[in-house]
Amino acid sequence: TVHERVDTFHDNDQKPIGYGRMLRKEDPRFVRGRGRFVDDIQLPGMLHLAILRSPVAHARIVAIDTSAAEASPGVKAVVTGAMLAQQGLAWMPTLSNDVQAVLATDKVRFQGQEVAFVVAEDRYAARDALELIDVEYDVLDPVIDARRALEPDAPVIRDDLEGKANNHCFDWETGDEAATAAVFARADVVVSQDLVYPRVHPAPMETCGAVADFDAVDGRLRLWSTTQAPHAHRTLYALVAGIPEHKIQVISPDIGGGFGNKVPIYPGYVCAIVASIVTGKPVKWMEDRSENLISTGFARDYIMRGEIAATRDGRILAIRTNVLADHGAFNGTAAPVKYPAGFFGVFTGSYDIEAAYCKMTAVYTNKAPGGVAYACSFRITEAVYLVERIVDCLADELGMDPAELRLKNFIRPEQFPYKTKTGWVYDSGNYEPTMRLAMDMAGYAELRREQEEKRARGELMGIGISFFTEAVGAGPRKNMDILGLGMADGCELRVHPTGKAVVRLSVQSQGQGHETTFAQIVAEEIGIPPADIEVLHGDTDNTPFGLGTYGSRSTPVSGAAAALVARKVRDKARIIASGMLEVSVADLEWEKGAFHVKGDPGKSVTIQDIAMRAHGAGDLPEGVEGGLEAQICYNPSNLTYPHGAYICVVDVDPGTAQVKVRRFIAVDDCGTRINPMIIEGQVHGGLTDGVGMALMEMIAFDEDGNCLGASLMDYLIPTALEVPDWETGFTVTPSPHHPIGAKGVGESATVGSPPAIVNAVVDALKPFGVRHADMPLTPSRVWDAMRGQARPP
Numbered sequence: 041t042v043h044e045r046v047d048t049f050h051d052n053d054q055k056p057i058g059y060g061r062m063l064r065k066e067d068p069r070f071v072r073g074r075g076r077f078v079d080d081i082q083l084p085g086m087l088h089l090a091i092l093r094s095p096v097a098h099a100r101i102v103a104i105d106t107s108a109a110e111a112s113p114g115v116k117a118v119v120t121g122a123m124l125a126q127q128g129l130a131w132m133p134t135l136s137n138d139v140q141a142v143l144a145t146d147k148v149r150f151q152g153q154e155v156a157f158v159v160a161e162d163r164y165a166a167r168d169a170l171e172l173i174d175v176e177y178d179v180l181d182p183v184i185d186a187r188r189a190l191e192p193d194a195p196v197i198r199d200d201l202e203g204k205a206n207n208h209c210f211d212w213e214t215g216d217e218a219a220t221a222a223v224f225a226r227a228d229v230v231v232s233q234d235l236v237y238p239r240v241h242p243a244p245m246e247t248c249g250a251v252a253d254f255d256a257v258d259g260r261l262r263l264w265s266t267t268q269a270p271h272a273h274r275t276l277y278a279l280v281a282g283i284p285e286h287k288i289q290v291i292s293p294d295i296g297g298g299f300g301n302k303v304p305i306y307p308g309y310v311c312a313i314v315a316s317i318v319t320g321k322p323v324k325w326m327e328d329r330s331e332n333l334i335s336t337g338f339a340r341d342y343i344m345r346g347e348i349a350a351t352r353d354g355r356i357l358a359i360r361t362n363v364l365a366d367h368g369a370f371n372g373t374a375a376p377v378k379y380p381a382g383f384f385g386v387f388t389g390s391y392d393i394e395a396a397y398c399k400m401t402a403v404y405t406n407k408a409p410g411g412v413a414y415a416c417s418f419r420i421t422e423a424v425y426l427v428e429r430i431v432d433c434l435a436d437e438l439g440m441d442p443a444e445l446r447l448k449n450f451i452r453p454e455q456f457p458y459k460t461k462t463g464w465v466y467d468s469g470n471y472e473p474t475m476r477l478a479m480d481m482a483g484y485a486e487l488r489r490e491q492e493e494k495r496a497r498g499e500l501m502g503i504g505i506s507f508f509t510e511a512v513g514a515g516p517r518k519n520m521d522i523l524g525l526g527m528a529d530g531c532e533l534r535v536h537p538t539g540k541a542v543v544r545l546s547v548q549s550q551g552q553g554h555e556t557t558f559a560q561i562v563a564e565e566i567g568i569p570p571a572d573i574e575v576l577h578g579d580t581d582n583t584p585f586g587l588g589t590y591g592s593r594s595t596p597v598s599g600a601a602a603a604l605v606a607r608k609v610r611d612k613a614r615i616i617a618s619g620m621l622e623v624s625v626a627d628l629e630w631e632k633g634a635f636h637v638k639g640d641p642g643k644s645v646t647i648q649d650i651a652m653r654a655h656g657a658g659d660l661p662e663g664v665e666g667g668l669e670a671q672i673c674y675n676p677s678n679l680t681y682p683h684g685a686y687i688c689v690v691d692v693d694p695g696t697a698q699v700k701v702r703r704f705i706a707v708d709d710c711g712t713r714i715n716p717m718i719i720e721g722q723v724h725g726g727l728t729d730g731v732g733m734a735l736m737e738m739i740a741f742d743e744d745g746n747c748l749g750a751s752l753m754d755y756l757i758p759t760a761l762e763v764p765d766w767e768t769g770f771t772v773t774p775s776p777h778h779p780i781g782a783k784g785v786g787e788s789a790t791v792g793s794p795p796a797i798v799n800a801v802v803d804a805l806k807p808f809g810v811r812h813a814d815m816p817l818t819p820s821r822v823w824d825a826m827r828g829q830a831r832p833p
């Protein structure tokens with residue numbers, strides 16, 4: 041299963057065409073500083089918007105005085121929640137069936153919540169005027185700790201919801217409780233562990249922003265915005281603002297990283313639209329870093345208990361888990377299944393077990409809303425962390441090697457498609473070779489010997505393993521939607537007379553390199569070189585409807601659409617070729633880029649010849665329309681299930697408790713690989729994310745609800761200095777239902793790496809009797825763990 045396509049090439053103008061390493065088509069503009077991001081948009085007469093945010097976590101708004109701000113130089117308008125309420129615009133629906141305040145009317149519910157906005161001639165005038173708005177708050181007790189949110193005397197945060205008398209958000213369960221309890225009752229060994237996956241933030245390099253331009257004469261709204269889902273956002277604006285959908289154009293230009301942070305609709309976007317309608321001018325709103333960190337979609341914040349039951353000789357029988365999910369003040373994420381926890385259903389990991397059960401309770405707290413899928417395909421990161429940590433706890437309890445325990449319990453290749461105990465169907469997998477390759481690359485046995493020697497000398501070296509299966513590519517429209525919108529993706533391919541092509545996608549790249557990989561998919565199918573294929577995306581006026589890029593869904597869903605639309609074009613080209621060569625279609629043979637007459641390879645026409653004929657003078661075969669183009673809407677029949685084996689080697693300084701990731705081996709299996717160079721980049725980025733979450737990142741709050749991670753001085757994210765040279769490998773297990781066998785990969789490394797790192801640190805601390813320590817494993821946390829004083833964050 042280990043092979044690399046031999047047709048790799050580095051020169052974009054060279055054959056062969058199709059899959060393989062290829063420099064990114066988008067990079068010339070990025071490396072020359074010629075990208076066009078939202079903040080680069082300048083329109084004549086454009087005004088600037090700044091948002092006043094709540095300084096406190098929970099308070100009643102008594103009064104707002106905007107008069108001084110209105111009189112400030114350059115100010116064109118000051119808008120409060122009360123003014124929006126008059127238009128019915130103070131609240132908006134979220135993408136997971138809750139509502140969120142655009143501007144607070146009654147109360148503020150988290151520090152950083154939007155309270156009012158100023159529109160002025162420039163950004164400075166707008167920001168200066170914010171300081172002149174006088175808000176009188178009646179401060180209320182906040183709920184900060186999710187564990188206390190359901191206490192009977194806890195202040196009620198969401199009293200805007202009718203009849204709401206507590207902070208309960210939702211309950212969700214999956215699996216079979218009774219069957220699981222029965223297996224646990226007869227198991228030789230049961231291990232349980234409490235785990236916290238702390239609140240982290242996607243922190244994309246570009247913060248969120250928008251430019252709204254409403255034309256009152258023809259009623260058209262153009263909105264440039266930092267969105268990962270332009271079509272879904274457009275539909276929602278149409279529903280909320282009452283502007284007809286065909287009069288709204290959402291443009292997501294170059295985007296400086298999304299990572300799930302740019303999936304939700306933020307109040308700022310709506311404010312920019314309102315501001316443009318009110319002033320009759322284009323209006324720009326651009327967050328600063330602190331605004332992004334304190335008010336936009338965070339991720340994780342799960343308090344989990346994992347329990348695992350096994351036989352004495354290491355056969356895993358059942359897994360049970362209980363989760364308390366902190367969703368902040370509004371359930372403001374996007375969720376393709378009814379409960380924004382649904383993808384947590386893969387918490388049984390890569391193991392063939394008898395029973396499983398999960399119970400989850402979600403609560404509201406006075407923290408920023410979200411729970412976004414920060415490189416986690418909707419809660420898979422938490423699930424993988426849970427299962428890979430408790431499997432390690434079990435190995436420890438059994439005195440078994442963690443690699444051996446995993447190998448013993450893997451779902452076997454002949455069991456695929458494999459239906460899990462919570463009802464998911466893993467499409468394909470071949471886990472053992474992936475694990476073995478990672479162990480070979482690491483020199484696993486040798487590492488264990490080295491560790492033994494070091495332990496004898498009092499040195500702290502740890503080896504951590506994680507093995508993950510993800511569910512990505514949401515999703516089949518029969519069981520997945522966002523706010524009632526099905527998750528199919530459109531794709532259009534048009535071949536011009538000279539044989540150059542344009543492919544229009546409904547997904548939207550934020551740095552993943554779609555302009556390259558989607559050109560490669562089309563190239564592989566119709567043999568036009570990638571350099572001759574323009575990929576258009578991110579503009580609702582110029583691309584077909586679809587739900588956007590997140591949850592590693594672009595390749596599984598839109599990638600399939602691109603391959604199929606190209607095959608449709610090829611089918612038509614075959615008919616035209618049969619006319620050109622005066623043979624029947626059955627007598628034609630396709631070889632990348634041309635049709636040959638069977639047995640007479642000298643008689644052939646290229647796809648470029650066919651394109652000219654399709655548009656040219658002269659007859660086409662009976663019943664064939666002119667032109668060479670097609671369109672499709674692809675509804676996936678299942679998700680794709682990539683997997684991977686990760687091994688991390690750490691050294692812990694016994695004097696400072698500092699963790700150094702010395703080596704990291706990542707073997708990924710994402711099925712057919714379109715562009716190995718891009719995949720490696722995706723994996724490197726995700727592994728770096730993992731180091732951040734495992735060792736550094738946490739959005740913490742003090743007891744009053746002040747966000748303690750409001751700048752990149754306080755919220756540490758990793759740089760090249762904190763990460764090792766990644767060692768990557770791969771296996772290829774194609775997806776059986778995807779037309780080219782590809783699975784998603786964009787989030788794999790973020791999902792798989794944190795448990796490998798934590799497992800490695802815990803392994804290093806074994807001499808201290810440590811069985812678990814919660815992320816982020818900062819020196820002080822590791823120090824506490826070494827001294828038996830670990831406490832939950």
Ligand code: PCD
Binds near residue numbers: 297413418553557594
């Ligand atoms: N690929 C290949 N092959 C295969 C797969 C894949 O080649 N097999 C490639 C593609 O095509 C692209 C990439 O790779 O290009 C990726 O892919 P995917 O997996 O499909 O994914 P997408 O959809 O595209 O994307 C998304 C992701 C996500 S989800 C995230 S987080 C992140 C990632 O992506 N983000 C980002 N990565 C990245 N990168 C960058 N640069 N930036 C960003 O932002 Mo979420 O849900 O949103 O949380």
